[in-house]
Amino acid sequence: MPRLPGTLFLRNLVERRSLLFQLVRRDFEQRFVGSAVGWVWGLIHPLVLLLCYAFVFQICFQTRLPASAMTQNYTLFLFAGMLPWLLFSETVQRSSNSLLEHSNLITKTVFPAEVVPISIFLSSLVNHALALGLMIAAVAIVLNQISVMLILLPLYIFLIGMFAVGIGWIASSLQVYLRDTSQVVTVMLTLWFWLTPIFVTEDQVPDDFRFLLTANPLAYIVGAYRKLLLSYNPPGLDETLLIATFSLTAFFVGGLFFRHLKRGFADVL
DSSP states (O other): OOOOHHHHHHHHHHHHHHHHHHHHHHHHHHHHTTSSSGGGHHHHHHHHHHHHHHIIIIIISOOOOOTTSSOSOHHHHHHHHHHHHHHHHHHHHHHHTHHHHTHHHHHHSOOOTTHHHHHHHHHHHHHHHHHHHHHHHHIIIIIOOOOGGGGGHHHHHHHHHHHHHHHHHHHHHHHHHOTTHHHHHHHHHHHHHHTSOSSSOGGGSOGGGTHHHHTOHHHHHHHHHHHHHHOSSOOOHHHHHHHHHHHHHHHHHHHHHHHHHHTTHHHHO
């Protein structure tokens, strides 16, 4: 008896969910299981970066926030800006080599390769959740505040995920054919990092370079995170729509790009 189309669709959906879960668990276990402190490394890495940047910019360079900033606590201001960037950059950087790392599955089985960057984002999301929890606790203790706007965080995490996965699809599929792609991604992420207002407010960026922020999706995402974590005001609707536009565009363009190049993966790998 032939299967109904709806039955085939549901079966395919369940199978992919199961596969995605297995990839996320495998990635998490490879990184943390068996180490001395396990998942705690997910907190150690961002905290060490935070301490280093805070020492250089706050103590050595004497960076001060303007009176209009959401907080005068530079460490918390910096941490709130780092969180979305670390989630995005880790997803894109690790995605660039992900298909080569799973080449045995792609070449020997009928494997939906597009789920690999998605699994990397979900695995990175575990570390992000740990650091985010620490950030919320620090704001509650140091600033004595917890904003109700935190309920909007899942929306912006979802948009970061769409944007990062879309870029990850492009990088990972190109890496199959051009093995220098991962190196280019590393260089571009470094440049992108310093062109994002993580260490300063947008008002502190010189007017001649303000156009770089207008074209930078991460500038809007960092600003939105800071508003949600450090103030009682939600991000503006125009900002959210811009973030959504960038994310949806990257997701669909990346998906089409990946689908086009996917046809030759098995032969090249």
